[in-house]
Amino acid sequence: MDTSRPAIxxxxxxxxxxxxxxxxxxxxxxxxxxxKPPGLGGVSQAVVIRLNQDVAVYRMWNGxxxxxxxxxxxxxxxxxxxxxTREGYxxxxxxxxxxxxxxRVAVCTLKKGAVVAIGPGQSVSAETCKDESGHETYGAxxxxxxxxxxxxxxxPETLACPxxxxxxxxxxxxxxTPKAKS
Numbered sequence: 001m002d003t004s005r006p007a008i009x010x011x012x013x014x015x016x017x018x019x020x021x022x023x024x025x026x027x028x029x030x031x032x033x034x035x036k037p038p039g040l041g042g043v044s045q046a047v048v049i050r051l052n053q054d055v056a057v058y059r060m061w062n063g064x065x066x067x068x069x070x071x072x073x074x075x076x077x078x079x080x081x082x083x084x085t086r087e088g089y090x091x092x093x094x095x096x097x098x099x100x101x102x103x104r105v106a107v108c109t110l111k112k113g114a115v116v117a118i119g120p121g122q123s124v125s126a127e128t129c130k131d132e133s134g135h136e137t138y139g140a141x142x143x144x145x146x147x148x149x150x151x152x153x154x155x156p157e158t159l160a161c162p163x164x165x166x167x168x169x170x171x172x173x174x175x176x177t178p179k180a181k182s
Contacts, residue, residue, distance in 0.1 A: 007047075009145050012055060012079055019049060019115055021048075028115040029148070031117050035119065038122060038140070039124065041124040041138075043117065043119030044142075046118070054109050055109070058078050058082055058106070058108075059072070059077045059078070060082055060095075060103070060105055060106075061074065061167075062102075063169065070164075072164060073161070075152050076095075085172065086170065086172040089175050096131075096138075098130050102170070111158055111160060117147075120146075121138075121141040121142075122140050
């Protein structure tokens with residue numbers, strides 16, 4: 001085991017094992033796409049894991065868009081249910097406004113046997129966020145780990161999601177709850 005890498009976080013302890021770089025399945029995680037240098041987002045240190053049971057994962061996304069491709073099945077997920085304000089969630093997971101509106105919440109299942117990269121969030125610069133004012137920046141976050149599912153939209157054997165209409169529109173003041181109908 002690579003001892004320079006962080007251990008599996010508590011919320012999935014006992015539900016996954018670390019995959020060695022010598023394991024043929026290791027490449028499924030695409031560490032090169034997940035692990036980024038400071039300022040570019042992604043994770044600061046990727047750990048490749050294999051799940052030994054099904055695990056719920058969460059993703060905030062833009063919501064249905066007319067004539068546009070949805071970002072519902074993107075690569076970045078979390079083991080923890082979204083909580084707090086929309087902006088607090090954006091800071092915790094280092095998500096630029098140009099990347100994601102964070103309006104809806106999808107709850108999917110990462111299946112037993114899935115091999116993915118996980119790790120603590122890396123910092124994101126204003127340049128990466130395409131923020132010309134220089135204000136939108138996010139520091140690295142060692143607490144709120146991210147889950148990277150490479151080509152999630154193309155891996156039904158790894159990630160199972162219910163129909164889109166079961167996702168909920170998040171209340172911006174508390175993303176753990178649906179927005180009140182107006």
